[in-house]
Amino acid sequence: MATTHDVTDPGAHPRVRMSGVERRNQLLDIGRELFAERGYEATSIEEVAARASVSKPVVYSHFDGKDDLYDVVVGREMAALLGRFTDSLASAPAGGPRKLLERAALTLLDYIEDETDGFRILVRDSPVGAGATTFSGLINDIASRVEYILADEFRGRGYQPELAGLYSQALVGMVAMTGQWWLSVRRPSKEEVAAHLVNLAWNGLSALDPRPRLVIVR
């Protein structure tokens, strides 16, 4: 007759006792993974606990509930992506709009490749009443950054700057959707994809460069 504590489940970790922050981070990672592959509704706290080889109350001791876990995961991911944009666009030596476009495209593609789960979550729907009427809150946020840059550029050229919103949505949508498609294809290479996207956005279909190159050194 086995003792009550015969916790030798095959495949389960041998009962690790972590510190508070370690466990919290582990749960956040697992949450990101599950929310990415199943979405919010289909993810259960029970499975989060199971994947951490831990019981449910442990999860509740770190987060107020499912919503809270989700919010923290999303917030973390938003900060990560926005940080990448800030780094890559702010540190740029102001090389004109075309280089900016290249940088932005590469930044997003890099993020998609490195943090695939995070990207999936940002692209998926929010729980239910989340205000973000359009896509997911952040994609929109990115678009509004691009909008400022474009508005400046438009003013300089004499176009109507109030159209910058439309064009930035179009550009961000182009890159985001292509990135999502590229996730499941992985070909051609990321740099090639970026070059073609810039080619399309910059030259247009009427004057496509048959063999586009990136200007930025990597």
Added chain:
Amino acid sequence: MATTHDVTDPGAHPRVRMSGVERRNQLLDIGRELFAERGYEATSIEEVAARASVSKPVVYSHFDGKDDLYDVVVGREMAALLGRFTDSLASAPAGGPRKLLERAALTLLDYIEDETDGFRILVRDSPVGAGATTFSGLINDIASRVEYILADEFRGRGYQPELAGLYSQALVGMVAMTGQWWLSVRRPSKEEVAAHLVNLAWNGLSALDPRPRLVIVR
């Protein structure tokens, strides 16, 4: 003491008895509405029944279950959208790629405006194990139609036709995301949006037309 059949709920319809197909279509419409506003998981059969002022088993007598209802709704919507594309592209007097682009953009924007719920469903996630790794199955399907057209055009110009996939994803993504954004803004007008999208896709950022016009007569 009220009788068992005192079904005079205020606000509920006065107990209508429909024919089989009528009821089925009503349930499909309600399903589309709910799936669009809440997604698959958050929608319950009970609410579908409630909105139809009908009991749950009625829903089960028309559909095998939640999955089936969802599949039929999606299938119907895919057929509707594909039909629009077939009509608008096949009946075109072969006016060259630029007119094709205009037609495609307008077709998608029209659809988004007329069948907003349907579009939302197609853009949202599938239940869970739905193969569609990329976006939603159909957006991809549309993209592959565009791909054929583009591949032809590329061959004619001497570009690599195998890149048509990438460019079609980029173009469809651009229009789809802009359409989604436009849903919540509704300004500028649909025709203006289409004109600017074509402007961007055709001329590129480097040679934008400050006041683009559509070529097609509406």
Added chain:
DNA sequence: TGGCGAACCTACGGTTCCGTAGGTTACGGT
């Protein structure tokens, strides 16, 4: 008018899941 079948209902079983109450183990400082 009588009866037959389609449309519909109430009621319930079984499952899943969120969130909590209350008790147990092990580590770290003294």
Added chain:
DNA sequence: ACCGTAACCTACGGAACCGTAGGTTCGCCA
């Protein structure tokens, strides 16, 4: 050696939801 506290567990209440069993109403047609 001892004790406080942080980490963790089992067990359960309560709610939502899917899907079905069995019975009732209504319209049509002979």
